[in-house]
Amino acid sequence: MIKVGILGANGRMGRVLIEAVHGHVNTELGFASVRESSSFIGVDAGELAGIAKQQVMVSALSDEVVKTADVLIDFTLPEALEQNLQLALAANKPIVIGTTGLTGEQLNFIDEAAKSIPVVFAANYSVGINLMLNLVQHAASVMGDDADIEIIEGHHRFKKDAPSGTAMAIGHAIANTLGRDLSKCAIYGREGLSGERSPETIGFATVRAGDIVGDHTALFATLGERLEITHKASSRLTFAKGALTAACWLKEQNKGLYSMQDVLGLV
CATH class of the missing domain: 3.40.50.720 (NAD(P)-binding Rossmann-like Domain)
Structure with missing residues (x-):
């Protein structure tokens, strides 16, 4: 033991x-x-x-x-x-x-x-999230040059940091696959007349509400289709x-x- x-x-x-x-x-x-x-x-x-x-x-x-x-x-x-x-x-x-x-x-x-x-x-110890990190790298290698990439995450009202460590890990996995520096291409919020979206950016959106344990979605969107890779933890x-x-x-x-x-x- x-x-x-x-x-x-x-x-x-x-x-x-x-x-x-x-x-x-x-x-x-x-x-x-x-x-x-x-x-x-x-x-x-x-x-x-x-x-x-x-x-x-x-x-x-x-x-x-x-x-x-x-x-x-x-x-x-x-x-x-x-x-x-x-x-x-x-x-x-x-x-x-x-x-x-x-x-x-x-x-x-x-x-x-x-x-x-x-x-x-590790930012997240769930098996599903760690598999998701592999999946987003594959998606980025296939779609990343043409797709707008956004990461949406949600957690409970008591969480103190944002974006979550897991969201950042997803962002780094995608950025590294595409040869981008996340510290330079990440966008953490949009407000007002933010202008047309730059294709090099990776956006982050944060939700804090109730007792959400942990929801994470990586969105790859082109002008004709979009792919969403989502993991939701319930416990x-x-x-x-x-x-x-x-x-x-x-x-x-x-x-x-x-x-x-x-x-x-x-x-």
């Missing part, structure tokens, strides 16, 4: 990860950690997740706690990333990272950590199961930076 340590256990994804570990045939909960000031410290992790008791109490994150797991999973906040990576490095533990909205500096932290420990970093458990698949795979890898495409054998 692989012991999984969950950082940010009181978050929406943290609770679902606890549930996923409980239901996975090859994993068990090593620890479930929260901030030192959290009122959840001392609560059974299963009760926190709304499932059966796990006999693992929620604890503050520390060097000693990190040592009790074989692999760490971090779906916390960007501002916690550096500390979480330092703890993983100190304990020489592989880490799966699903935190989005990261800055260039924070991405560099991940790159540096991967020189010493195995790291999986966060999809992402949690994918993260556990990554964790089990990562335990057997050498140091380095890996993607979910690597985990699934899609590259």
